[in-house]
Amino acid sequence: MNPSIEEKATATLEQLNLTSIPIDPASVAARLGLSVRFESFSDDLSGVLMRKPEGSIVAVNSRHGVARQRFTIAHEIGHHVLQHKGDLFIDQTVLNRRDGRSSYAIDSQEIEANAFAAALLMPRQQVTNELIALMNSSMIEQKNLARELANRFQVSEQAMSFRLVNLGLITSLE
Ligand SMILES: [Zn+2]
Known part of the structure; x- marks a missing residue:
């Protein structure tokens, strides 16, 4: 980054x-x-x-x-x-x-x-906020996090996965 x-x-x-x-x-x-x-x-x-x-x-x-x-x-x-x-x-x-x-x-x-x-x-602050909100609000599985965030930001799931790794919010791609 x-x-x-x-x-x-x-x-x-x-x-x-x-x-x-x-x-x-x-x-x-x-x-x-x-x-x-x-x-x-x-x-x-x-x-x-x-x-x-x-x-x-x-x-x-x-x-x-x-x-x-x-x-x-x-x-x-x-x-x-x-x-x-x-x-x-x-x-x-x-x-x-x-x-x-x-x-x-x-x-x-x-x-x-x-x-x-x-x-x-996928601005860093908004991605971080949405990720925290998702993790607090529901029992969403880790494997579905990127997909849910991708929907919210209207990007591909792959783009969101790379972004989460680059921001250090998740450690690796599955
Ligand atoms: Zn170009």
Whole structure:
């Protein structure tokens, strides 16, 4: 976990006075001056950030599930807020030939944008609060915690599991 990326995501939410979950990344983008478009891209293209002098554009794959679209928009906001170098960011799934699993977090800017997206959609304080509330309120089993939190934050269960580990709130993925 990169503290400065964490701080920049927190600062973005504070600047926009957003405290309640789920965070709406399309609204965050709009309020930062990015226009968001939904396009029916091919399946391997998650999203694009185009930087233009007259205003930057985020395009997201409308055929992907909602949780994935939300993460993509937050990721593109990350490229913007972190002032990554370049005018065009194309976030495409790269198929790993060895095991067939996909990943686009292959260079440092992509890793940073993903870390920003996680921190924006799953703010540390809110995740901690919701986790404590869940553990106090019910007999929910540990294995269902990530799923329940994922529902509350409208992210994938996998994204929430990674976030819980990165925040040190759970020790390992099952
Ligand atoms: Zn990217």
